Amino acid sequence: MTNINEELSQTAVLVGLDLPDGTNFEKSIREMKDLAEAVGIKVVMTATQSLPVQNTATYIGSGKVEEIRALVDELSPNLVLFDNSLSPIQLRNLSKELDCEILDRTQLILRIFSVRARTREAKLQVESAELAYFLPRLVGLRTKLGRQGGTSGSMSNKGQGETQIELDRRHIEHRMAQLRRELSTVEQERATQRKRRAASGIPKIALVGYTNAGKSTIMNAMLSKYSTDVMDEKSVFEKDMLFATLDTSVRKIDPGQGRKAFLLSDTVGFISNLPTTLIKAFRSTLEEVKYADMLLLVSDLSDPEYRENLRVTEETLFEIGAGDIPRIYVYNKADLASDPDINVMHDPTREESSRENIYTPDPKNRKELHSSDSRRITISAKKKADIERLVDEIEDAVNSGRVECDMLIPYADGRVLDALKKNSSLTIEGYDEKGTKIHVFCTKADFNRYNEYVVM
Numbered sequence: 001m002t003n004i005n006e007e008l009s010q011t012a013v014l015v016g017l018d019l020p021d022g023t024n025f026e027k028s029i030r031e032m033k034d035l036a037e038a039v040g041i042k043v044v045m046t047a048t049q050s051l052p053v054q055n056t057a058t059y060i061g062s063g064k065v066e067e068i069r070a071l072v073d074e075l076s077p078n079l080v081l082f083d084n085s086l087s088p089i090q091l092r093n094l095s096k097e098l099d100c101e102i103l104d105r106t107q108l109i110l111r112i113f114s115v116r117a118r119t120r121e122a123k124l125q126v127e128s129a130e131l132a133y134f135l136p137r138l139v140g141l142r143t144k145l146g147r148q149g150g151t152s153g154s155m156s157n158k159g160q161g162e163t164q165i166e167l168d169r170r171h172i173e174h175r176m177a178q179l180r181r182e183l184s185t186v187e188q189e190r191a192t193q194r195k196r197r198a199a200s201g202i203p204k205i206a207l208v209g210y211t212n213a214g215k216s217t218i219m220n221a222m223l224s225k226y227s228t229d230v231m232d233e234k235s236v237f238e239k240d241m242l243f244a245t246l247d248t249s250v251r252k253i254d255p256g257q258g259r260k261a262f263l264l265s266d267t268v269g270f271i272s273n274l275p276t277t278l279i280k281a282f283r284s285t286l287e288e289v290k291y292a293d294m295l296l297l298v299s300d301l302s303d304p305e306y307r308e309n310l311r312v313t314e315e316t317l318f319e320i321g322a323g324d325i326p327r328i329y330v331y332n333k334a335d336l337a338s339d340p341d342i343n344v345m346h347d348p349t350r351e352e353s354s355r356e357n358i359y360t361p362d363p364k365n366r367k368e369l370h371s372s373d374s375r376r377i378t379i380s381a382k383k384k385a386d387i388e389r390l391v392d393e394i395e396d397a398v399n400s401g402r403v404e405c406d407m408l409i410p411y412a413d414g415r416v417l418d419a420l421k422k423n424s425s426l427t428i429e430g431y432d433e434k435g436t437k438i439h440v441f442c443t444k445a446d447f448n449r450y451n452e453y454v455v456m
């Protein structure tokens with residue numbers, strides 16, 4: 001993992017709570033360290049505890065709090081990190097107990113997003129998520145600032161402190177309303193762009209998957225292979241770090257050789273327990289995924305946790321309303337995987353998926369649904385021949401279930417032409433006294449619906 005921001009170098013004690021809730025504790029701790037490192041925070045000590053349930057007041061048990069306080073005294077870290085999202089009460093109590101700045105998992109992810117955000121939209125979305133997170137936690141955060149002398153003298157007296165919190169609250173609410181207005185403008189712009197793209201009839205394919213799986217690398221590999229434009233302007237940012245991409249980029253890929261062009265979008269990666277404030281704030285960016293005709297679900301085969309990551313990806317897709325879009329499972333980084341063939345023969349999607357609308361837990365139906373609804377391919381984004389195979393697979397998937405034909409649309413039925421443009425790729429061949437002649441490549445549903453216009 002690369003430390004992109006050397007001047008941010010800080011040290012931290014990481015606190016992990018192992019709960020019997022089915023989550024993979026070791027993975028969660030490893031991921032916290034990677035997340036921390038992604039914003040220049042070095043974990044110098046990890047303290048863990050196993051409890052049947054988390055302590056509602058202090059997350060960890062009171063004895064453990066004492067132990068962490070002693071660690072803070074001894075090591076003087078800049079931060080104490082918690083491997084989960086802390087409730088407002090837990091944050092307030094822990095801020096009082098530990099004389100040190102606290103970041104929970106959500107705040108850590110928010111910090112990465114705020115360092116990485118480049119476009120106006122991403123910045124607005126991140127700020128909105130931060131404020132939504134901070135608002136109910138103002139008291140705890142104020143206590144901490146007061147203890148560290150980080151605010152003006154107004155914190156010295158309780159009454160004044162409360163007034164200050166009230167002022168802060170109003171200020172934040174005002175700013176959140178402002179952000180909502182600005183974001184809705186951006187959302188409208190996006191919707192307009194999306195409409196224009198839909199009208200073009202070009203299939204829309206979205207790259208989705210766990211962070212660092214190689215989505216941007218696939219996008220760039222396709223661009224460098226199939227785009228004649230200057231690469232620097234079109235290529236997207238790829239890097240071996242969590243959340244390299246925060247913005248959605250849409251690019252046209254035109255593979256030539258009789259294959260149809262498609263629009264490819266690259267977007268923010270997923271992670272387990274992606275904070276809901278972030279999912280909400282990134283709604284407009286993620287809409288790009290929701291309106292895609294097909295998804296490329298990218299996994300990193302070299303990551304021992306890739307099946308768990310795939311499950312998280314599927315869950316997140318479901319949450320954002322993209323659970324039933326046709327997909328191709330793309331197992332990437334095969335060059336790094338110890339034995340990619342075995343992995344794929346193992347077919348993790350069949351075993352691990354919990355998405356009923358694509359798969360069903362009932363083994364009787366599972367096989368059939370899998371074979372008819374989903375495709376999978378193992379590639380290395382670094383190999384040109386693999387990118388070519390992926391494009392062929394996309395082409396095949398997009399074309400299956402489509403019909404190519406000629407139609408004559410009477411001028412009085414102009415709306416049919418508009419409707420067809422939405423889902424098909426069509427070319428206007430000419431106009432005669434009866435209507436518009438078109439050559440169309442449409443879905444089977446549209447073919448049946450508009451059968452009366454088909455010219456044999």
Ligand SMILES: Nc1nc2c(ncn2[C@@H]2O[C@H](COP(=O)(O)OP(=O)(O)OP(=O)(O)O)[C@@H](O)[C@H]2O)c(=O)[nH]1
Pocket residue numbers: 209210211212213214215216217218237238239240241242243244245246267268269270332333334335336379380381382
């Ligand atoms: N060896 C190898 N490395 C790869 C392959 N695909 C991607 N990578 C590397 O994996 C790292 C992450 O790739 P990205 O394309 O930035 O990943 P991403 O899915 O866009 O990640 P986020 O934007 O953070 O969600 C980069 O260092 C890539 O060079 C591959 O097939 N083989």
Ligand SMILES: [Mg+2]
Pocket residue numbers: 215216217237238244245266267
């Ligand atoms: Mg990326």
